[in-house]
Amino acid sequence: MKTFNYTVKDEIGIHARPAGMLAKEAKKYESKIVIKKGEKSAEATKLMAIMGMGVKHGEEVIVEVEGADEETACKEIQAFFEQNM
Numbered sequence: 506m507k508t509f510n511y512t513v514k515d516e517i518g519i520h521a522r523p524a525g526m527l528a529k530e531a532k533k534y535e536s537k538i539v540i541k542k543g544e545k546s547a548e549a550t551k552l553m554a555i556m557g558m559g560v561k562h563g564e565e566v567i568v569e570v571e572g573a574d575e576e577t578a579c580k581e582i583q584a585f586f587e588q589n590m
Contacts, residue, residue: 506571507579511586518561521552523589528552530585536572538582549582 513519519527531538531549538549542564547554549568560566568586570579 507575508569509583512565515590516562524555534574534578536570536575536578539569541567
């Protein structure tokens with residue numbers, strides 16, 4: 506399993522547009538991608554679950570990637586976060 510921490514830079518937090526883009530991006534990989542904040546967690550492929558976490562600007566999330574293509578998926582999802590969140 507690969508993990509990385511990310512502090513949300515988007516002024517609105519993880520809202521509908523970036524959450525939708527993330528869900529679409531996460532579906533490209535075989536690996537299971539899970540976002541965690543405190544006690545809450547959501548699979549990155551599930552738009553409503555991501556939005557339900559209520560991640561705000563400046564909050565840190567932990568992203569876990571596990572599966573056959575976890576090395577590639579983790580690098581690319583981390584780059585996606587940097588560009589879009």
